[in-house]
Amino acid sequence: MKCPACGRELTEMTAGDVKVDACQNGCGGIWFDRFELKKLADPRESDGESLLELNRDPEVSVDLEARKKCPACADMVMMRHFFSPKKAVEVEECPQCGGHWLDCGELGEIRSWKLSDKERFEAAQEYFSEIFDNQLAQLEKARKVEAEKISNITRIFRFITPSWYLKRK
Ligand SMILES: [Zn+2]
Numbered sequence: 001m002k003c004p005a006c007g008r009e010l011t012e013m014t015a016g017d018v019k020v021d022a023c024q025n026g027c028g029g030i031w032f033d034r035f036e037l038k039k040l041a042d043p044r045e046s047d048g049e050s051l052l053e054l055n056r057d058p059e060v061s062v063d064l065e066a067r068k069k070c071p072a073c074a075d076m077v078m079m080r081h082f083f084s085p086k087k088a089v090e091v092e093e094c095p096q097c098g099g100h101w102l103d104c105g106e107l108g109e110i111r112s113w114k115l116s117d118k119e120r121f122e123a124a125q126e127y128f129s130e131i132f133d134n135q136l137a138q139l140e141k142a143r144k145v146e147a148e149k150i151s152n153i154t155r156i157f158r159f160i161t162p163s164w165y166l167k168r169k
Pocket residue numbers: 003004005006007008023026027028029
């Protein structure tokens with residue numbers, strides 16, 4: 001499948017159980033078959049995250065205003081329309097197969113616009129607490145290893161010097 005924006009060969013990429021065709025190392029656009037975009041546009045669906053950072057060739061420039069042909073159908077011009085309810089992001093949709101073309105960065109925009117301010121704040125907090133929890137878990141793990149070492153040493157000493165323990169009882 002050829003990229004409708006820059007003409008390069010699209011690369012099949014998997015995001016969770018969804019397969020998309022991305023212009024990896026080209027213009028960074030992504031082709032979604034029918035219904036695929038709806039799923040990955042949901043910011044709570046972490047499967048879409050892997051598609052947010054495609055490699056883009058800085059040499060490739062794309063005319064964002066130009067009408068593009070559907071990469072799946074022969075000679076079908078896609079229609080531009082707003083995707084988000086807040087009319088923040090425009091996407092292109094094929095009237096025949098129902099697939100969507102998103103230019104570079106548009107998936108990220110859709111995902112962040114779908115969040116309310118409160119949700120955006122919560123998502124940021126969740127993100128940070130995940131990082132902190134991870135660090136805490138690692139510290140806890142390190143502490144446990146230390147504690148185990150100490151109890152092993154104690155056990156060895158108990159074996160070597162049982163009388164010392166007996167006396168203390
Ligand atoms: Zn491209």
